[in-house]
Amino acid sequence: MKRLTIALATVGMIAAASMSFAAEKTYNVLGQPLATGLIQKNKEQPFFENFAANTGLDISANYKPIDVTGIQSEETLRVLKNGLFDIVSIRTAQAARDEVFLLGQDLVGLNPNYETARKVYDAYKPHFAARLQEKFNAKLLGLWPFGPQVLFCKPEIKGLSDLKGKKVRVYDQSLAQFIESIGATPVPIGFSETQQALSRGVTECAITGASSANTAGWPEVTEYFMPIGFQVGFNGYAINMNTWNKLSAEEQQKMQAAFDKMVDEIWVYSEELFEDALRCNVGKEPCTTVTKYNMKEVPVTEEDLRIVADAVKAVSFPAWSETCEKSYPGCATKWKEILGPMTGIE
Incomplete structure (x- = not known):
């Protein structure tokens, strides 16, 4: 207050x-x-x-x-x-x-x-x-x-399964619940404080947009970059x-x-920035909008993609709807009417 x-x-x-x-x-x-x-x-x-x-x-x-x-x-x-x-x-x-x-x-x-x-x-x-x-x-x-929210890590990872036991910076409840579901510890930290938190080991990994993270210097304090989108x-x-x-x-x-x-x-600009930052973060060309770094790119496997895709039904919608119903009764039904046809959630 x-x-x-x-x-x-x-x-x-x-x-x-x-x-x-x-x-x-x-x-x-x-x-x-x-x-x-x-x-x-x-x-x-x-x-x-x-x-x-x-x-x-x-x-x-x-x-x-x-x-x-x-x-x-x-x-x-x-x-x-x-x-x-x-x-x-x-x-x-x-x-x-x-x-x-x-x-x-x-x-x-x-x-x-x-x-x-x-x-x-x-x-x-x-x-x-x-x-x-x-x-x-x-x-x-x-x-x-802002664009697909992707993963930056200081310690070595080879896929989402390696996040188990690690502290991961998150920015909302849906992401926190997902990170918890794969065995990691969600750490809510404001964007402007995240670079320092990564540097000091307060969190080992962090999620945000590829271009925003580049601008904020996250690649200076992390080594592994996994371009898998959790949210946009x-x-x-x-x-x-x-x-x-x-x-x-x-x-x-x-x-x-x-x-x-x-x-x-x-x-349009957001997508242009995202595509460019994907290259810049790992030292590829062309790199025109942000700083070129030499992070190690973590390949995104079909299994990783499946884990994220399945999260809507298995984790994020059930958890979100339970919370939403407490303050806005009927919101889960409304969500299904709006997005059910796209997601298969009925």
Whole structure:
């Protein structure tokens, strides 16, 4: 509570600073962490820094990456609901701690690639949006994936079976339950603290996007890289409904169109970054977007792929639905209606 109070005081100063823009409308925007890399740097930040031009509206954005505010990722939807920010960049895995239904579109094993992730997103989106509005007084503007969340390890591994007994950094409940199911110990650590945790042995392995990890220097403190995707790391944008409702229908249409364009661009850019980082992390060419390292690539076997694919039915959906039903009765049935045809879970 003390940490949140300090963070809110920081936000108060940010909001006060924006009052000087009284001549035009200014939105306070909470962005992705600087530490997450190129999507934040090359897509998100430029979009908000040129908000008026990109939306065609007489609105500027007072944009702050979350890791310069003192606010934690799991608090983003709370500060949006409270009106401290007009728009936030949702880090879904962390935000799902306040509303587990949001995590239902990225259970371990559900999204093995970008093509499948897009189908899952399109199907789940209206229900995600409805829950967001109901619980947080927020309108969903769009979601995009960081890309397949892959494995970095300091000690030698030859496959998923070698994770047994090891400490593995995770970022959400679904991943933690999966890691536990294969005999490893899940260690929840924030992204920005993970590189140091790997260096000090607090965790032996860690999972995140290939490009984000490269940008954050994970290959400097790990030696083995296994490009098997557990999830795709959905993130995106939401606007406070009070802010949204002050816009005319025409203004709303322009703003939504601008976010649709940016989100679609990030989907494409994310895949480009992922493919390049796969090469860069293990010293292959071409390597154009991130740093070239010389990690040892761990081959992904059919057995490893089967373990992850089977996780939806065997681990992640059962565990997720049990938790979700406690706060949102009927959510498991809703999930089956939405994604049952894709997963075979009835």
